[in-house]
Amino acid sequence: MAHTVLTLQHYKQQARKIxxxxxxxxxxxxILDRAGVDLILVGDSLGMVALGYETTLPVTLEEMIHxxxxxxxxxxxxxxxxxxxxxxxQVNPEAALANAGQILKATGVQAVKLEGGYPQLVxxxxxxxxxxxxxxxxxxxxPQAVHRLGGYRQQxxxxxxxxxxxEQALALQEAGIFALLLEHxxxxxxxxxxxxxxxxxxxxxxxxxxxxxxxVTADVLGLSExxxxxxxxxxxxxxxxxxxxxxxxxxxRGNAPASPPHPL
Numbered sequence: 002m003a004h005t006v007l008t009l010q011h012y013k014q015q016a017r018k019i020x021x022x023x024x025x026x027x028x029x030x031x032i033l034d035r036a037g038v039d040l041i042l043v044g045d046s047l048g049m050v051a052l053g054y055e056t057t058l059p060v061t062l063e064e065m066i067h068x069x070x071x072x073x074x075x076x077x078x079x080x081x082x083x084x085x086x087x088x089x090x091q092v093n094p095e096a097a098l099a100n101a102g103q104i105l106k107a108t109g110v111q112a113v114k115l116e117g118g119y120p121q122l123v124x125x126x127x128x129x130x131x132x133x134x135x136x137x138x139x140x141x142x143x144p145q146a147v148h149r150l151g152g153y154r155q156q157x158x159x160x161x162x163x164x165x166x167x168e169q170a171l172a173l174q175e176a177g178i179f180a181l182l183l184e185h186x187x188x189x190x191x192x193x194x195x196x197x198x199x200x201x202x203x204x205x206x207x208x209x210x211x212x213x214x215x216x217v218t219a220d221v222l223g224l225s226e227x228x229x230x231x232x233x234x235x236x237x238x239x240x241x242x243x244x245x246x247x248x249x250x251x252x253x254r255g256n257a258p259a260s261p262p263h264p265l
C-alpha cells in the first residue's frame with residue numbers, strides 16, 4: 002500500500018514506529034522500497050555520500066532534482082520526501098514556494114523537508130502548506146547551519162535551548178508540517194517534543210522515544226568510509242564490495258572466466 006501523510010499520522014496514533022531511510026539513486030531506492038520501509042528521504046546528505054562534498058552546503062537544487070527523479074522511478078510504496086538544499090528556501094517565502102514547487106513538479110516526490118524553526122521560516126512553512134505542498138520540519142543539529150553551530154554538535158542540551166526547541170516544534174506544527182525530524186538532541190528532549198506534538202517525530206541520534214527513526218542508508222549498510230555517528234552498521238558492504246571486485250580483477254588478470262555461465 003502506498004504511504005501518504007495520513008498513513009504516517011495513523012502510525013503515530015497506533016504507536017507503530019515509522020521506518021525511514023535515505024536514497025540517492027534508482028537501484029538503491031528500489032531495494033529499500035521492496036524491503037518495506039515507510040518513508041524514503043532524498044536527503045542533501047547525498048552531497049557527501051554520492052557527490053563527494055565535505056558538507057551539504059554545495060548541493061544545488063538541480064542536483065536534488067536529478068537524484069529525486071531517479072529515486073521516484075523506483076519507489077512504489079514508501080512515502081517520498083526531498084530535501085530543499087541550502088539557500089533554496091531561506092531567502093524569502095516566495096522563492097521557497099517556487100523552488101519547492103519545482104521539485105514536486107519535476108520529480109513527483111510527495112513532500113519537501115527544510116531545516117530550522119525561527120519565526121521567518123515558520124512563515125515560509127505556512128506559505129508552502131497553504132499552496133498545497135506537504136512540508137517536513139527538521140530541528141536539532143542542522144547540517145546546513147554547521148558553521149554557525151560550530152560543527153556537528155548535540156543541540157538542546159541546556160534548559161534554555163531545550164525550551165526554545167520545543168517552542169519551535171510547536172510553532173512548526175501550527176504552521177502545518179506533517180512530521181518533524183529531530184537530529185542529535187538529548188533523548189529526554191526528544192521524548193518531551195514527541196509527547197507534546199500530535200504529528201509524528203522521526204529521530205536520528207535522538208533516542209528511541211520518537212515516533213520513528215531515520216538513518217543515512219550508506220551508514221546502516223556499512224558503505225561509509227568512516228564509522229557512522231548515529232547507527233551501528235547492520236552490514237559491512239564496503240568490505241564485501243571491495244572483496245568482490247578484487248576477486249573479479251584477479252580472475253580477469255589470470256585469464257579465468259570473469260563469471261560462471263548463466264543458467265538457462
